[in-house]
Amino acid sequence: MEKKQVYEFLEENRAVFNDVSDHVWDYAETAFQEFKSMDCICETLERFGFSVEEGVAEIPTAFVGTWGSGYPVIGFLGEFDALSGLSQEAGAAERKPVCAGGNGHGCGHNILGAGSLAAAVAFKEYMERSGKQGTVKYFGCPGEEGGSGKAFMARGGVFDGVDIALTWHPANFNTVADNGFLANYQVLYKFKGRAAHAAAAPQNGRSALDAVELMNVGVQFLREHVEQEARIHYAITDAGGFSPNVVQPKAEVLYLIRAPKMEQVEDIYQRINKIAKGMAMATETEVEIEFIKSCANMLPNRTLSAVLYQNLLAAPPIVYSGEDLALGRALDATLTNMPNLETGTSVTEAEAEVLEAKMAGQALFTEVLPFDPKRDIKVAPGSSDVGDVSWNVPTAQIGVTCWTVKSSAHTWQTVSIGRSEVAHKGLIYAAQVMAGAAVDLLEDDSLIKAAKEEYTRRLNGKKYVCPIPDDVKPRAISEL
Numbered sequence: 205m206e207k208k209q210v211y212e213f214l215e216e217n218r219a220v221f222n223d224v225s226d227h228v229w230d231y232a233e234t235a236f237q238e239f240k241s242m243d244c245i246c247e248t249l250e251r252f253g254f255s256v257e258e259g260v261a262e263i264p265t266a267f268v269g270t271w272g273s274g275y276p277v278i279g280f281l282g283e284f285d286a287l288s289g290l291s292q293e294a295g296a297a298e299r300k301p302v303c304a305g306g307n308g309h310g311c312g313h314n315i316l317g318a319g320s321l322a323a324a325v326a327f328k329e330y331m332e333r334s335g336k337q338g339t340v341k342y343f344g345c346p347g348e349e350g351g352s353g354k355a356f357m358a359r360g361g362v363f364d365g366v367d368i369a370l371t372w373h374p375a376n377f378n379t380v381a382d383n384g385f386l387a388n389y390q391v392l393y394k395f396k397g398r399a400a401h402a403a404a405a406p407q408n409g410r411s412a413l414d415a416v417e418l419m420n421v422g423v424q425f426l427r428e429h430v431e432q433e434a435r436i437h438y439a440i441t442d443a444g445g446f447s448p449n450v451v452q453p454k455a456e457v458l459y460l461i462r463a464p465k466m467e468q469v470e471d472i473y474q475r476i477n478k479i480a481k482g483m484a485m486a487t488e489t490e491v492e493i494e495f496i497k498s499c500a501n502m503l504p505n506r507t508l509s510a511v512l513y514q515n516l517l518a519a520p521p522i523v524y525s526g527e528d529l530a531l532g533r534a535l536d537a538t539l540t541n542m543p544n545l546e547t548g549t550s551v552t553e554a555e556a557e558v559l560e561a562k563m564a565g566q567a568l569f570t571e572v573l574p575f576d577p578k579r580d581i582k583v584a585p586g587s588s589d590v591g592d593v594s595w596n597v598p599t600a601q602i603g604v605t606c607w608t609v610k611s612s613a614h615t616w617q618t619v620s621i622g623r624s625e626v627a628h629k630g631l632i633y634a635a636q637v638m639a640g641a642a643v644d645l646l647e648d649d650s651l652i653k654a655a656k657e658e659y660t661r662r663l664n665g666k667k668y669v670c671p672i673p674d675d676v677k678p679r680a681i682s683e684l
């Protein structure tokens with residue numbers, strides 16, 4: 205079997221994988237509740253001869269599909285969780301929820317999960333027909349959105365013994381995604397005070413809400429004294445009730461702390477804890493600090509990125525129909541922002557200018573962004589739990605056009621396009637690129653060795669330590 209036949213296999217079976225993507229889009233299940241989505245992907249894995257283990261790392265919706273045996277073990281990472289509040293009719297060019305307040309696939313994880321599945325199945329076909337030794341694994345990674353499912357899976361040792369991990373994400377353009385990401389911690393601060401009549405007996409009240417407000421002020425002052433790239437966000441998840449005439453006996457604030465390195469996040473976290481405890485003391489309330497989850501920063505692997513780049517150029521380019529372009533244009537007409545190519549990709553300022561001018565005239569952009577492994581690695585201002593995998597296994601990823609040029613993730617526009625032929629075509633192309641890269645790795649072991657050497661060099665003697673305490677379990681949104 206040649207790589208060309210891998211591409212053809214995916215073209216011939218496109219309906220199978222597009223159906224999985226559409227079903228997962230329909231289910232639109234949020235973090236750690238993705239039971240139907242999991243069943244749909246697992247059934248397809250089994251249909252193609254994979255053995256499936258569900259509930260890995262004690263997470264009910266985490267699973268691993270395996271085919272083959274022995275070295276090399278090549279893994280594909282799939283996600284399938286949706287976002288709350290983003291319900292949206294497929295293919296509509298205006299905001300139109302399917303059900304008010306419902307969930308929607310605003311980050312395209314339905315396409316992501318099905319695309320990685322398609323890559324795993326196509327690569328398995330290649331291995332089977334060529335008679336080469338090796339193992340292909342599909343990692344069903346739940347709860348990416350706000351849940352860091354992969355960090356819990358890494359803590360549980362799910363990625364141990366894997367030689368290479370490949371993944372992708374729907375995007376506005378085709379690119380190697382070799383940027384770093386910020387590490388993060390998510391922590392809940394729960395304050396407990398004492399209720400009292402706010403007018404008749406204010407001297408008896410100890411306000412938990414005051415403590416939350418003072419803590420936030422304290423953190424504002426901290427912001428001047430952290431790394432330039434650090435980000436500290438918060439949401440008041442419980443303001444203590446709806447009655448101003450009751451001194452609030454409880455209040456909660458959820459913090460998301462980000463920085464380029466894990467140790468920087470840990471340092472900021474310890475300082476925020478001091479502020480929380482200080483404000484609890486000042487207001488005579490109590491604070492309970494609950495660690496929710498963390499994400500490691502991303503260790504890029506340029507050896508693997510270069511293999512993916514060659515395959516982005518080699519796979520048959522996406523060709524859109526008039527209908528695809530019409531949907532793209534209609535959605536883009538509702539948007540104004542152009543993507544910022546300079547953050548999150550390795551293009552130079554001059555290249556970004558040329559590319560952005562080209563993109564301005566097109567709603568769907570399929571040119572592959574240039575990649576040069578000699579350039580400095582940029583750190584994108586977001587976080588991804590793929591980072592936790594990258595500390596355990598040489599890992600690389602690509603971005604593939606599934607969205608219009610002006611779309612950004614987590615919007616109704618990306619939900620709307622996520623069940624269209626534009627999404628389907630992106631899914632198949634992403635699978636062709638990833639399966640093609642896996643074929644190159646299988647055929648040339650020196651690439652795997654080089655990727656491992658680079659991984660060891662970037663680890664620089666450090667070891668992955670998951671900061672999530674052992675007794676902390678992944679939580680669904682409704683349990684937060």
Ligand SMILES: [Zn+2]
Pocket residue numbers: 311312313348373
């Ligand atoms: Zn995403």
